[in-house]
Amino acid sequence: MTGPEIDRLITLLARLPGLGPRSARRAALHLIQSREAAMVPLLGALGDVAERVRPCSTCGNVDTRDPCAVCVDGRRDDGVICVVEDVADLWAMERAGAFSGRYHVLGGVLSALDGVGPEDLSIPRLEARCADGRVREVILALGATVDGQTTAHVIADRLAETAPGVAVTSLAQGVPVGGELDYLDDGTIGTALRARRPV
Amino acid sequence: MTGPEIDRLITLLARLPGLGPRSARRAALHLIQSREAAMVPLLGALGDVAERVRPCSTCGNVDTRDPCAVCVDGRRDDGVICVVEDVADLWAMERAGAFSGRYHVLGGVLSALDGVGPEDLSIPRLEARCADGRVREVILALGATVDGQTTAHVIADRLAETAPGVAVTSLAQGVPVGGELDYLDDGTIGTALRARRPV
Structure with a gap:
């Protein structure tokens, strides 16, 4: 009707x-x-x-210009690249306002189950970006899932070979801000305990 | 960003x-x-x-033609008009597939709190439709809320004056199909009990 x-x-x-x-x-x-x-x-x-709006050919962000506003922003640090799974994660990082380097959007994570291999993601393009000598550090801001952590290890291994001078780091794991222990899963509590720091 | x-x-x-x-x-x-x-x-x-898509000038439904497909459908009974609060309710009635008359969309219900009076709804247009002598029955399919029931009473009172030959009915109230007594509110159980029928 x-x-x-x-x-x-x-x-x-x-x-x-x-x-x-x-x-x-x-x-x-x-x-x-x-x-x-x-x-x-x-x-x-x-x-x-x-x-x-089109994808940025440098980092994979979406914007009305290519390279995108983040890639051409002169106030940002060329020496640090934050690797994220998708554009939503890039937006989440930007909302947090805690990062002022460049980004690299993978377009997914490696997944044996879904048949996603390194060639399906923008890992070769990340390696090319890291090879120009200006990049000091790559921060792997991938999800704390099995696939996310597998992807992080694969990228770290590949960069160790193709860009040995670049430090590869990942986001800290632990108790979320505002998180109550009572509601946290055992894995998070265990991780936070092992990564404990002096006050 | x-x-x-x-x-x-x-x-x-x-x-x-x-x-x-x-x-x-x-x-x-x-x-x-x-x-x-x-x-x-x-x-x-x-x-x-x-x-x-435009509103139908007869019944208030939305369609690409005016009068809408429901109003021009020759297989439908001109003698029965089902009064609903809004187009979503008309769609819900049509999905149920239990009604084959015409509709009249009020565009809301009377509400003292929100300052909605009879002149804000399409009640005068309903009275005009009921005055043409072809309408035998008006079914008030309004929500079982205070405002919905107030609106039903006002419409029934006005039609008793302006179109005295038209029967005014309303949807039955009772236990919803598939409803378990344990999860029903007391008002529904009480209503269903008072309106009990021989098996």
């Missing part, structure tokens, strides 16, 4: 992460009923992004 | 019902990274709907 145009919009909205069929219907109806306030602006914003 | 175009897209997506700032970021990134599979189709579907 909704007609093919509305059905198609609902189907496409339902494919967005975070929206199911029910919320996609509500979202579509909201857009239709708030035409000027919601539909027209979203259409414009989506069109702008579709037309102008 | 995301640039004004992406920021604007995230802001607009976050205003959709069901999406918060976090899921809006994920949705925006998904669209950017699945350009051909997600962004371009959504842009097309949104453009189609924005260009072609």
